[in-house]
Amino acid sequence: xxxxxxxxxxxxxxxxxxxxxxxxxxxxxxxxxxxxxxxxxxxxxxxxxxxxxxxxxxxxxxxxxxxxxxxxxxxxxxxxxxxxxxxxxxxxxxxxxxxxxxxxxxxxxxxxxxxxxxxxxxxxxxxxxxxxxxxxxxxxxxxxxxxxxxxxxxxxxxxxxxxxxxxxxxxxxx
Amino acid sequence: xxxxxxxxxxxxxxxxxxxxxxxxxxxxxxxxxxxxxxxxxxxxxxxxxxxxxxxxxxxxxxxxxxxxxxxxxxxxxxxxxxxxxxxxxxxxxxxxxxxxxxxxxxxxxxxxxxxxxxxxxxxxxxxxxxxxxxxxxxxxxxxxxxxxxxxxxxxxxxxxxxxxxxxxxxxxxxxxxxxxxxxxxxxxxxxxxxxxxxxxxxxxxxxxxxxxxxxxxxxxxxxxxxxxxxxxxxxxxxxxxxxxxxxxxxxxxxxxxxxxxxxxxxxxxxxxxxxxxxxxxxxxxxxxxxxxxxxxxxxxxxxxxxxxxxxxxxxxxxxxxxxxxxxxxxxxxxxxxxxxxxxxxxxxxxxxxxxxxxxxxxxxxxxxxxxxxxxxxxxxxxxxxxxxxxxxxxxxxxxxxxxxxxxxxxxxxxxxxxxxxxxxxxxxxxxxxxxxxxxxxxxxxxxxxxxxxxxxxxxxxxxxxxxxxxxxxxxxxxxxxxxxxxxxxxxxxxxxxxxxxxxxxxxxxxxxxxxxxxxxxxxxxxxxxxxxxxxxxxxxxxxxxxxxxxxxxxxxxxxxxxxxxxxxxx
Numbered sequence: 001x002x003x004x005x006x007x008x009x010x011x012x013x014x015x016x017x018x019x020x021x022x023x024x025x026x027x028x029x030x031x032x033x034x035x036x037x038x039x040x041x042x043x044x045x046x047x048x049x050x051x052x053x054x055x056x057x058x059x060x061x062x063x064x065x066x067x068x069x070x071x072x073x074x075x076x077x078x079x080x081x082x083x084x085x086x087x088x089x090x091x092x093x094x095x096x097x098x099x100x101x102x103x104x105x106x107x108x109x110x111x112x113x114x115x116x117x118x119x120x121x122x123x124x125x126x127x128x129x130x131x132x133x134x135x136x137x138x139x140x141x142x143x144x145x146x147x148x149x150x151x152x153x154x155x156x157x158x159x160x161x162x163x164x165x166x167x168x169x170x171x172x173x174x
Numbered sequence: 175x176x177x178x179x180x181x182x183x184x185x186x187x188x189x190x191x192x193x194x195x196x197x198x199x200x201x202x203x204x205x206x207x208x209x210x211x212x213x214x215x216x217x218x219x220x221x222x223x224x225x226x227x228x229x230x231x232x233x234x235x236x237x238x239x240x241x242x243x244x245x246x247x248x249x250x251x252x253x254x255x256x257x258x259x260x261x262x263x264x265x266x267x268x269x270x271x272x273x274x275x276x277x278x279x280x281x282x283x284x285x286x287x288x289x290x291x292x293x294x295x296x297x298x299x300x301x302x303x304x305x306x307x308x309x310x311x312x313x314x315x316x317x318x319x320x321x322x323x324x325x326x327x328x329x330x331x332x333x334x335x336x337x338x339x340x341x342x343x344x345x346x347x348x349x350x351x352x353x354x355x356x357x358x359x360x361x362x363x364x365x366x367x368x369x370x371x372x373x374x375x376x377x378x379x380x381x382x383x384x385x386x387x388x389x390x391x392x393x394x395x396x397x398x399x400x401x402x403x404x405x406x407x408x409x410x411x412x413x414x415x416x417x418x419x420x421x422x423x424x425x426x427x428x429x430x431x432x433x434x435x436x437x438x439x440x441x442x443x444x445x446x447x448x449x450x451x452x453x454x455x456x457x458x459x460x461x462x463x464x465x466x467x468x469x470x471x472x473x474x475x476x477x478x479x480x481x482x483x484x485x486x487x488x489x490x491x492x493x494x495x496x497x498x499x500x501x502x503x504x505x506x507x508x509x510x511x512x513x514x515x516x517x518x519x520x521x522x523x524x525x526x527x528x529x530x531x532x533x534x535x536x537x538x539x540x541x542x543x544x545x546x547x548x549x550x551x552x553x554x555x556x557x558x559x560x561x562x563x564x565x566x567x568x569x570x571x572x573x574x575x576x577x578x579x580x581x582x583x584x585x586x587x588x589x590x591x592x593x594x595x596x597x598x599x600x601x602x603x604x605x606x607x608x609x610x611x612x613x614x615x616x617x618x619x620x621x622x623x624x625x626x627x628x629x630x631x632x633x634x635x636x637x638x639x640x641x642x643x644x645x646x647x648x649x650x651x652x653x654x655x656x657x658x659x660x661x662x663x664x665x666x667x668x669x670x671x672x673x674x675x676x677x678x679x680x681x682x683x684x685x686x687x688x689x690x691x692x693x694x695x696x697x698x699x700x701x702x703x704x705x706x707x708x709x710x711x712x713x714x715x716x717x718x719x720x721x722x723x724x725x726x727x728x729x730x731x732x733x734x735x736x737x738x739x740x741x742x743x744x
Binding site for chain 2: 009013016017020021024054057058061062064065066067068069070071162163164
């Protein structure tokens with residue numbers, strides 16, 4: 001699994017271009033998240049792809065060839081944080097609810113909705129942590145699940161910022 | 175000054191230096207055509223939009239400038255797809271302008287509406303829909319920059335009809351390009367650079383692999399200096415032909431599937447490959463697992479995405495070919511590779527000494543004869559535009575190009591039907607140049623409607639049809655790999671000379687060797703287009719041949735028959 005962070009123009013069609021590129025390179029995407037940045041004109045993507053280092057390099061370089069991609073960087077081998085968020089609806093009744101709550105607490109999940117026959121857990125963290133909680137909840141009956149997909153950020157002084165403005169020279173037909 | 179979107183487009187194109195537009199009108203682009211009529215732009219009416227894109231492509235390849243093609247929405251735009259993909263695969267700077275239905279109709283399946291930006295996304299360098307008149311000038315200026323910067327490629331600009339009709343203030347300064355600001359990578363890696371220098375200065379059996387990137391970069395002089403300083407022999411890719419004179423003793427010739435045997439053998443025996451502006455396409459490497467196994471590899475390439483894509487290299491220098499070669503030059507020691515050259519040349523012997531001209535003229539007409547004669551008569555000074563297939567490979571083998579942009583051919587996509595329209599584009603770009611189309615009878619029939627364009631525009635090109643009555647290259651594969659089961663390759667053709675006549679073009683038919691040179695000479699004297707139908711040996715094959723997926727040195731050689739594998743100086 002390789003993690004690539006990209007800054008892109010925040011405008012229609014860009015996601016399509018990125019998705020189209022991964023399809024063309026025959027790289028399977030595990031998760032792709034897009035969200036705004038502090039600059040409204042720029043969005044940030046985290047792409048988690050099933051590929052090796054060479055594939056990731058090709059994806060990264062090919063992404064940067066897209067006009068609307070300002071920067072793409074493979075951060076898989078760098079110290080970084082990865083977060084995924086999940087909402088999990090689990091079957092729960094009077095009897096097992098206390099036990100369930102205990103388990104959720106261990107995973108630092110939060111119960112955000114309680115109904116007579118189910119509850120919804122909100123949990124964020126690494127993929128492994130969420131997968132772990134899911135395993136534990138499965139015997140109770142997972143009714144529904146929604147996950148955001150991963151977002152990632154390099155640690156400390158390793159800053160990944162969108163590039164600053166500089167004008168481009170003009171070409172002519174001849 | 176208030177102008178309509180259509181007028182703004184024409185004014186913008188004019189200011190960008192555009193002189194010719196290859197196109198075909200229709201409903202959704204009609205406002206632009208109305209404005210074109212009032213402009214100084216020369217519009218060439220094609221007979222099919224595929225032709226328009228190939229013409230723009232040929233125009234771009236002949237000059238290095240941007241070629242412009244235009245079409246209406248829907249079928250007009252979809253007919254451009256093959257031409258766009260052709261330009262994409264060969265990194266050709268083409269700007270395609272298509273009309274689109276009015277913005278309020280977008281997404282309603284309106285008459286002649288098609289999502290052409292969606293369709294062309296993977297085969298353009300960039301594409302964009304313009305639905306506001308205010309965006310036209312800026313976006314078109316941006317399209318020109320994108321098309322012809324870095325690694326060039328096609329850009330499609332789709333303009334809605336209402337944007338063409340609406341009016342806006344036209345202000346050149348205010349419409350300056352505003353491309354997204356991208357991270358400027360510092361591609362210079364001193365470690366890689368130093369390693370490349372060390373490899374270059376210590377190699378004993380080096381070979382340079384020269385590609386189209388050298389021509390695109392305009393790096394011919396830097397390349398020549400580099401070669402003559404390092405004394406390293408040069409192998410060419412198909413699209414690299416012309417970047418280094420064929421007459422230079424260090425130029426070995428073309429590599430790859432139909433490359434010269436000694437070139438492929440030299441690559442396989444090399445201890446260092448220096449790839450410049452080429453991308454290790456499967457047609458030049460053969461089986462990657464056994465490709466140049468003893469060679470270290472240096473890759474000089476402008477497109478970072480090409481590094482380590484097909485072949486893992488030992489030193490990669492990302493950057494413009496000319497700049498990189500100039501930077502390397504002072505570090506390169508003058509070296510003597512004469513022993514290595516002698517070794518390569520000795521293996522050249524067995525095929526090259528059998529000179530094509532010393533053959534008895536048995537009356538048979540071979541494509542190799544025709545092309546070799548064409549080379550001799552034109553003294554290698556013509557622009558030759560080829561299609562794809564056997565004739566294309568024979569041209570690459572028997573016509574020796576000394577100057578860049580004198581061979582125009584569809585390499586990456588291998589597009590049949592490319593040659594005739596691309597030659598029209600090349601001639602519009604280089605009216606002073608002699609332009610020959612070398613095309614098969616199959617490919618010619620795909621776009622021969624453009625003969626009418628030639629007549630309407632009074633264009634003077636020469637067309638040599640290498641007519642063997644087969645889809646020759648496919649037939650060759652059937653002969654070699656499918657037990658001569660010639661399914662769907664025998665090809666009925668019209669009487670091409672008579673067909674030309676019906677368009678008002680002089681047509682000739684040549685069936686004997688003795689008539690080749692006189693007919694070519696007579697055609698060259700004409701101020702008008704002449705078509706020559708060369709009826710050549712039907713079941714001739716291109717040799718040598720590396721079967722798809724075979725090792726590069728595992729070549730099918732020509733059986734001992736009267737024809738030779740290559741030609742030498744006349």
